[in-house]
Amino acid sequence: MAHLDIISRVHNATKRNYVQRVVENDKAECAEISKRFDIEYFDGDRKFGYGGFRYDGRWVEIAKALVKHYDLKPGARILDIGCAKGFLVHDFMKVLPESEAFGLDVSHYAIANAMPEVKGRLIQGNATSLPYPDNSFDLVVSINTLHNLRLPDLEKALREIERVGKKHKFVVNDSYRNEREKVNLMYWQLTCECFFTPEEWQWVFDKCGYRGDYDCIYFE
Numbered sequence: 001m002a003h004l005d006i007i008s009r010v011h012n013a014t015k016r017n018y019v020q021r022v023v024e025n026d027k028a029e030c031a032e033i034s035k036r037f038d039i040e041y042f043d044g045d046r047k048f049g050y051g052g053f054r055y056d057g058r059w060v061e062i063a064k065a066l067v068k069h070y071d072l073k074p075g076a077r078i079l080d081i082g083c084a085k086g087f088l089v090h091d092f093m094k095v096l097p098e099s100e101a102f103g104l105d106v107s108h109y110a111i112a113n114a115m116p117e118v119k120g121r122l123i124q125g126n127a128t129s130l131p132y133p134d135n136s137f138d139l140v141v142s143i144n145t146l147h148n149l150r151l152p153d154l155e156k157a158l159r160e161i162e163r164v165g166k167k168h169k170f171v172v173n174d175s176y177r178n179e180r181e182k183v184n185l186m187y188w189q190l191t192c193e194c195f196f197t198p199e200e201w202q203w204v205f206d207k208c209g210y211r212g213d214y215d216c217i218y219f220e
Contacts, residue, residue, distance in 0.1 A: 001205065002213045003198075006065045007143065007172050010058050011217050018187040018219065021047070027190075034190035035148075037107035041191075042084070049190060055087050055115060063091040066139065070168045074098030076138040079164065081127050081157075082145025084110045086118035093118070104130065127157035132164045140165040144217065147173040147194045151204075154194060158208040169212025175201060177218060184219035 021027065025047045034041045034048050041049035072078070076099045080088050083103025092101040103122040105111055111124045125131055127145065140161050149157055161169050174189060175198050176182040185195065196204065198216050205214065 001202075001211055004069065004170065004213050004215050006062060006069075006170075007215045007217060010062060012220075013058070016184075016188055016219070018184045022187050027187075031190045037105075037191075038109045042107070042110060042113070053085060053110075055085070055090070057091075059088045059091045060094065062143075063088060063095040066141065066170060067092070067096050070139055072096055072099065072139060072168075075100070077136065078102070078139045078141065079104065079130075079132070079137045081130070081140065081142040081161070082106075082148075083122055086114040086122050088141070088143070089118045089121055090115050127160065128153045129156070130160045130164050134163055135166045136164045138166055139168040139170070140212070141170050143172040144174070146171055147196075148191045150193045154204065155208045158205065158210040162209055162211065165212065169210070170214065171210075171212065172215045172217060173201060175216035175218060181218050181220060188219055 030047050042053040045051060074096065076096065078092050078099055078101040080101070080103040083089055083105045084107065086103050089101045089103040092099055101121065103118065104125045105122065106124065106126055108124050111122050114122050127142065127149065142161065146154055146157055161171070173194070174185055174192055175196060176185050177197065182195070201214065201216065
């Protein structure tokens with residue numbers, strides 16, 4: 001298991017007003033709506049989530065970094081768990097044209113409104129029960145998804161990632177290293193169920209038998 005600093009540049013490119021999110025709206029009500037993972041979360045008002053989830057090419061950098069780090073070859077099979085509208089799946093196909101990239105997401109809305117280029121490669125499903133045989137993929141990726149699960153389901157999802165992945169796995173979750181980052185995370189998040197430090201995430205990985213790599217997102 002290794003920590004890979006891959007996601008921070010993309011994450012830090014977005015500016016966030018943490019306090020505004022909790023003083024201008026009923027955050028509890030917004031979170032309840034966000035957790036439906038429907039149109040409001042992806043393409044509704046910013047207070048419910050993305051405020052318009054549109055392709056802008058930012059995930060090309062992530063796809064390139066992962067393909068390079070894991071030395072993926074043409075024909076590699078890749079799975080993105082929590083793929084949303086398939087942006088990263090699209091960019092894996094762009095970076096490694098002969099790859100077989102697929103995605104799974106719990107949101108019917110996201111799958112129904114996926115990028116045209118990846119429709120047919122994405123399915124609706126749950127990370128806790130992946131509909132794939134053992135050792136199906138050369139790389140399994142899950143970015144900003146697993147922290148939306150409570151611990152019992154988080155364990156199931158991590159064990160499922162181990163089951164369907166041949167060798168390489170990479171997950172990214174929200175985390176915090178100090179009280180300021182913890183407060184910022186709690187102010188900003190809408191769907192998270194897990195709030196762990198990096199050390200606690202490693203403990204969870206060990207307990208759940210996850211042996212892949214990881215990165216953490218911090219709200220500085």
